[in-house]
Amino acid sequence: MSNHSPSPTKESVPKPAPHLLSSPTINNPPSPRTHRALRRLQSAHTLGQANQPSLISQQHKQVLQRNQSPASNPSFSSHSRGRSNSDATMTATPGSAAGRRPISGKRPIAADALSLDRLIREGPPDGDVAGALESTRLKILDQGIKSDSDGMSSLRIYVWLILLNAPILETDSYLALIHRGASPAYSKIRNDTFRTLATDPLFRRRVSEASLIRLLNAVAWKLHDAKETRSDSLSSSAAAAGKVTHTANAHGSPELQSSTPAMKSRARALTLTTEGSEAGASEPGTYVQGMNVLAAPFLYAARSEAEAFIAFHRFITVECPGYVRGAMDGVHKGLALVDKVLAIVDPKLSLYLIGKGMNAELYAFASVLTMCACTPPLPEVLRLWDFLFAYGAHLNILCIVAQLVILRNSILSSPSPTKILRSFPPLQAEMIKEVTLTLIKKIPDDVYAEIVAHAK
Known part of the structure; x- marks a missing residue:
């Protein structure tokens, strides 16, 4: 933030x-x-x-x-x-919570x-x-x-x-990143790209794997350069202060270890990988799980790779940087918030799922990580993203809860809700937005503030 x-x-x-x-x-x-x-x-x-x-x-x-x-x-x-x-x-008023201000009457525009x-x-x-x-x-x-x-x-x-308030990017700048060749994350990128939205004919027809590889590799170089700049800055500061600095060993940063077996199984089922994170808990990586799926709608919607590149890079570095750090701390915060929000808006449904041993990390990991892009159809993903970009990507947490609310009767009547939530039904963007808007007023201010900040 x-x-x-x-x-x-x-x-x-x-x-x-x-x-x-x-x-x-x-x-x-x-x-x-x-x-x-x-x-x-x-x-x-x-x-x-x-x-x-x-x-x-x-x-x-x-x-x-x-x-x-x-x-x-x-x-x-x-x-x-x-x-x-x-x-x-937002203009903060005395005694207001999180900078709230009264809603003023809509003026003619x-x-x-x-x-x-x-x-x-x-x-x-x-x-x-x-x-x-x-x-x-x-x-x-x-x-x-x-x-x-x-x-x-x-x-x-x-x-x-x-x-997204994306900055101007000259096409030559994108091409320069492409011409640098394989990034340090190239092998991990290649391990994911061929599986990205593999069952979606619309995506496969319009976006080539080569295009996805180029974009992710260019982003990896961009993140790598930013990481190097930060490292050089810290080294210079430490040297100036007469301190000894320590660098990573030859094996690099530790791999992601915090995922549970159930989370890994769920992620693999959606053609994602949990292994191979580039960084530790707080340091941004150059390629982590889910970035391939997050990039897919940008390439599908854009009219050039350069447009998709700058929009995607802006999105992951400004809107949800916590999702692309090595330990994906933003994703885990988001999963905890799905559980918390569901308990607030529908206690009965929440208790039923908890009683069945179903918390959000078992069924919502990919939906949080990919902003629901893992759930087809792709045209509905684009419509939902229009809403998220307009009013805040953090609302994806409420959109996931909205999908649970829509499925409420089916879940409560099922002795094994795992089967229902193994993969969410096809997205219905308009219905999800409608239910999301009804849920917002039920969320306490402090919890909403957590939702806003969770991906940062």
Whole structure:
């Protein structure tokens, strides 16, 4: 989590429709059509509009004004966007919890009159960047990003790049990483790529294994360089202080040892690997379990490998760095939160699963690790990710609980829920979003703060 910009609170996400709030039970999920009522509700996203443009953002503006492609629309970069999904600046009030502030009435926004396509291509009317981002998020929630039956959209990757606040990347920079050849993590990457979404014909038809190898290898080099820079900096500091520094031995850092056999079995069943983490508990690695599956939707949605690369790198280093550290501490925190949130929103279902010896590490490991990308169909994964990028990747924890709530009756009536949860049913993004919105209001502020911070 960045130091200059605190994370959003529950008020950052629009409330569900009033009739959903008054519903006596969440056992029967609302119709997907009801989400259109959300467009009329209040939204309290504060988008860092008080921040002054940084020197970097001013330089970006000058570069962007010479390039009018949707991926780098200057209108969205004319201010420091002040926010990725988990970077919204919230104004703290005296005595407030985690920087909460009252929801203000929704003001008219000129961007509301534009389609999402025009908004991305033309930029915010009257230079209202904050208003345009707010409108973009609500349009995603209300209308979604238009795509064909395969989930393909010429607009989606540009919306993701904007919401992730991804920096500008010249294609030559990506090519330079490719031309460096095999990274230290290359063999581990090759051990995973051929199994990535192996049963998904849409992905296999559009994304080649070679493309996935190149992207992951380039990211591994990027992370390796960052690791070397940190190491050199620490060595220089220690030398200046007259201290002796210690380096890793020839065998490198210890492999991941904390996974239980059940977790490993579950992960392998979903074509993931638990072995081969590059680093210890706190040091970021260059390639760890699940990065291949996390990268897959970016390559599928992007129009070039370079776009997928910068979006994916930004995502894993800013939104969920805790997921790609050697011990995957962010993933384990997320699993604990799935158990905690389920106990809060549905105590009966939680106790039933616990009584059967079913905690989240046995059934939700891959779903937490991959932001539900391990569950087909891929077009529904993309729609769910639109929501997560718009309102915070941390909401994946609630999306997983929402899937359990949707399955509630089947689980409670089964003497062996392991069979049901061995692999989740096909994703239904709209229904999952609806149930997620009903769950948010049930989460205490302190627990929600843990959810926001767990992947950092």
